[in-house]
Amino acid sequence: MRSMLRLWALTGVLAACTGCGSGDPEAIHRSTLTLDTHVDIDPEYATPAQDPLNADIQVNLEKMTAGGLDAAFFIVYVGQTERTPVNYARAQADALAKFDAIHRKTESLYPDRIGLAYRADDIGHLIEESKLAAAIGIENGYVIGTGLGLLDSYYELGARYMTLVHNGHNDIADSASPREGLGDAPVEHDGVSEFGAAVIRRMNELGIMVDISHGSKQTALDAIELSAAPVIASHSGVRALGDHVRNLDDETLLALRDNGGVVQIVAFDLYLNVRPPEYFEARNALRDSLGLEGFVEPTRLDEPTRTEYLAGIAELDARWAPADVSSLVDHIDYAVELIGIDHVGISSDFGGGGGIVGWSDAADTANVTAELVSRGYDAEAIEKIWSGNLLRVWREVEAVAERL
Numbered sequence: 001m002r003s004m005l006r007l008w009a010l011t012g013v014l015a016a017c018t019g020c021g022s023g024d025p026e027a028i029h030r031s032t033l034t035l036d037t038h039v040d041i042d043p044e045y046a047t048p049a050q051d052p053l054n055a056d057i058q059v060n061l062e063k064m065t066a067g068g069l070d071a072a073f074f075i076v077y078v079g080q081t082e083r084t085p086v087n088y089a090r091a092q093a094d095a096l097a098k099f100d101a102i103h104r105k106t107e108s109l110y111p112d113r114i115g116l117a118y119r120a121d122d123i124g125h126l127i128e129e130s131k132l133a134a135a136i137g138i139e140n141g142y143v144i145g146t147g148l149g150l151l152d153s154y155y156e157l158g159a160r161y162m163t164l165v166h167n168g169h170n171d172i173a174d175s176a177s178p179r180e181g182l183g184d185a186p187v188e189h190d191g192v193s194e195f196g197a198a199v200i201r202r203m204n205e206l207g208i209m210v211d212i213s214h215g216s217k218q219t220a221l222d223a224i225e226l227s228a229a230p231v232i233a234s235h236s237g238v239r240a241l242g243d244h245v246r247n248l249d250d251e252t253l254l255a256l257r258d259n260g261g262v263v264q265i266v267a268f269d270l271y272l273n274v275r276p277p278e279y280f281e282a283r284n285a286l287r288d289s290l291g292l293e294g295f296v297e298p299t300r301l302d303e304p305t306r307t308e309y310l311a312g313i314a315e316l317d318a319r320w321a322p323a324d325v326s327s328l329v330d331h332i333d334y335a336v337e338l339i340g341i342d343h344v345g346i347s348s349d350f351g352g353g354g355g356i357v358g359w360s361d362a363a364d365t366a367n368v369t370a371e372l373v374s375r376g377y378d379a380e381a382i383e384k385i386w387s388g389n390l391l392r393v394w395r396e397v398e399a400v401a402e403r404l
């Protein structure tokens with residue numbers, strides 16, 4: 001029955017879903033194909049140290065099943081470092097290790113529960129087989145080094161989108177977050193470089209979606225201009241509601257719409273609900289008091305430190321409210337209002353700092369659908385937001401690749 005409902009949803013015949021017409025959130029959630037475009041994985045993912053089935057991480061197979069999260073892009077992320085030959089080689093090795101981990105999960109560990117999608121239509125086929133679906137996105141084009149050859153290898157391994165840049169400029173494009181520590185000037189290429197233009201061309205030829213998240217505004221506008229196919233923002237918010245460099249302003253969102261692309265609004269607390277400087281001062285003081293540095297992932301702390309850290313964060317949250325599912329849907333509403341229902345989707349950034357009150361891991365996914373229903377979105381609109389728009393873009397990217 002469940003898979004039949006899915007099949008109807010996939011073919012757009014939502015009338016066949018009992019309860020969808022009357023706006024029953026549970027029925028709509030069950031009948032909707034849900035796809036999260038950004039789930040980060042740890043270096044030890046799919047090793048004995050971290051079982052993708054039930055490890056204490058925000059997205060595991062049990063939580064996906066429990067929360068009705070059908071599909072996710074798992075991310076081959078490598079952080080920016082100084083651009084030296086040694087570091088390029090290391091970035092490539094780190095990327096390959098993450099590809100291997102995702103393949104181990106879908107091919108040797110749990111092939112009966114989750115499969116890897118190489119084409120947009122594979123997602124629906126896997127769901128019809130009562131499996132979960134995984135796809136692969138690369139975060140930071142740095143991992144291709146200084147030539148185009150590795151793009152082909154990564155495509156073969158399943159990469160179907162690539163975020164051009166991360167925190168810190170690379171050879172492809174300027175970042176929204178230059179890193180002085182790496183010697184970054186505020187602007188290096190003024191958007192996408194000449195090499196970056198060649199990278200985008202090759203991505204179009206192969207059928208890899210171009211991802212503008214993390215890029216500077218000029219990078220985003222250049223990428224939209226240069227790409228022969230629609231582009232995505234795999235995990236970003238809306239600048240008008242949160243003045244953060246990782247959020248897209250109206251001009252960029254409108255350009256994305258005109259290009260046929262999609263913005264996947266991200267459940268990232270500090271982008272959805274931007275805090276005043278005092279908040280960050282207090283948070284840094286908390287980190288210093290516990291001897292912690294940089295990005296803190298609570299699940300990776302030892303027990304006493306974790307307890308103390310979380311208690312400190314709870315105090316901060318009492319003063320400055322964290323983002324919740326309602327904040328996420330505020331950003332979705334704004335984007336839908338500005339660029340239309342066909343250009344907006346959802347991502348979590350789980351494993352990479354994502355997670356908000358009400359959607360703190362994959363098991364909570366139905367809460368997002370319930371909030372969309374309460375805002376008046378019908379089953380058809382929710383299907384578009386949860387997966388339809390992204391899959392349409394993916395199919396268009398495949399079609400452009402075939403034509404080129």
Ligand SMILES: [Zn+2]
Pocket residue numbers: 139214235352
């Ligand atoms: Zn990111």
